[in-house]
Amino acid sequence: MYHLPSYYDTLNTPGTAEDIDLYCKIARRYGRAPNAWLEPACGTGRHLRVLAGRGFSACGFDLDPDMINYAKESLKTRGLRAHVFRAGMNDFIGPIRKRQFDIAINPHSSFRHLLDERDAISHLDQMATSLAPGGIYIVGVSLARYGLDKDESDLWLAVRGRRHIRQEITYKKPNRTKRIEEVHSRLTISRPQRVETHSDSYRLQTYDRTQWDRLLSRCRLRRVATLDEEGSEVSASHQPYQLEVLVSN
Numbered sequence: 001m002y003h004l005p006s007y008y009d010t011l012n013t014p015g016t017a018e019d020i021d022l023y024c025k026i027a028r029r030y031g032r033a034p035n036a037w038l039e040p041a042c043g044t045g046r047h048l049r050v051l052a053g054r055g056f057s058a059c060g061f062d063l064d065p066d067m068i069n070y071a072k073e074s075l076k077t078r079g080l081r082a083h084v085f086r087a088g089m090n091d092f093i094g095p096i097r098k099r100q101f102d103i104a105i106n107p108h109s110s111f112r113h114l115l116d117e118r119d120a121i122s123h124l125d126q127m128a129t130s131l132a133p134g135g136i137y138i139v140g141v142s143l144a145r146y147g148l149d150k151d152e153s154d155l156w157l158a159v160r161g162r163r164h165i166r167q168e169i170t171y172k173k174p175n176r177t178k179r180i181e182e183v184h185s186r187l188t189i190s191r192p193q194r195v196e197t198h199s200d201s202y203r204l205q206t207y208d209r210t211q212w213d214r215l216l217s218r219c220r221l222r223r224v225a226t227l228d229e230e231g232s233e234v235s236a237s238h239q240p241y242q243l244e245v246l247v248s249n
């Protein structure tokens with residue numbers, strides 16, 4: 001799917017401006033004016049476009065060259081400016097060149113693409129260095145409940161011109177021993193003349209609440225809040241998806 005950025009972008013762009021509104025609100029709530037933004041695993045640059053369009057300083061990186069090219073091109077065609085470069089979440093500090101950010105965002109469980117906990121800690125520690133004092137990192141993650149979680153599917157639909165785009169994503173139940181969640185994507189693009197399908201799979205690292213808390217205890221970022229998708233503080237109760245608000249120690 002990541003090698004087909006225009007379909008990813010069509011499916012995921014709706015709601016992006018509202019998400020940025022939410023992240024701005026969260027930053028201000030936790031004491032930070034969100035002027036300079038960093039997005040690791042920025043994908044097609046859908047957030048960067050909104051940020052640049054609102055006059056914020058925006059910087060993003062991704063490992064996938066197709067995503068990066070799409071992000072750069074989509075900014076350029078709209079006359080928007082953002083710093084976009086290719087890097088892995090476990091090795092981005094060099095290209096940042098000592099810049100410091102007020103806010104970093106990493107939604108959609110992209111953090112869990114890091115399949116090794118050493119890489120995960122390295123990422124969080126590099127983020128701690130990249131944030132200005134008091135800067136915040138909002139990480140959107142789904143945590144596992146081994147033994148309780150079942151296979152789940154999400155359906156995404158979009159229409160662009162005469163193309164109807166449908167993506168079904170299946171998340172296989174997480175495996176406690178391997179700590180891996182298998183994700184299968186099936187993309188169908190229907191045009192008046194023909195139908196095209198693409199299948200793809202990838203793996204995500206899993207964390208249950210205890211594993212997640214242990215990971216955070218081993219890095220230089222400190223959690224200040226756990227929020228639900230609407231930005232309301234939640235207790236330790238399980239959420240399908242949560243926003244972790246982290247600050248540098």
Ligand SMILES: C[S@@+](CC[C@H](N)C(=O)[O-])C[C@H]1O[C@@H](n2cnc3c(N)ncnc32)[C@H](O)[C@@H]1O
Nearest residue numbers: 002041042043062063064067088089108110113
């Ligand atoms: C679910 S997409 C999210 C993209 C974007 N943040 C958004 O919300 O639209 C996950 C992104 O993570 C990128 N990615 C996967 N592993 C990565 C890694 N180790 N370092 C940097 N980016 C990575 C993929 O190329 C993909 O663009």
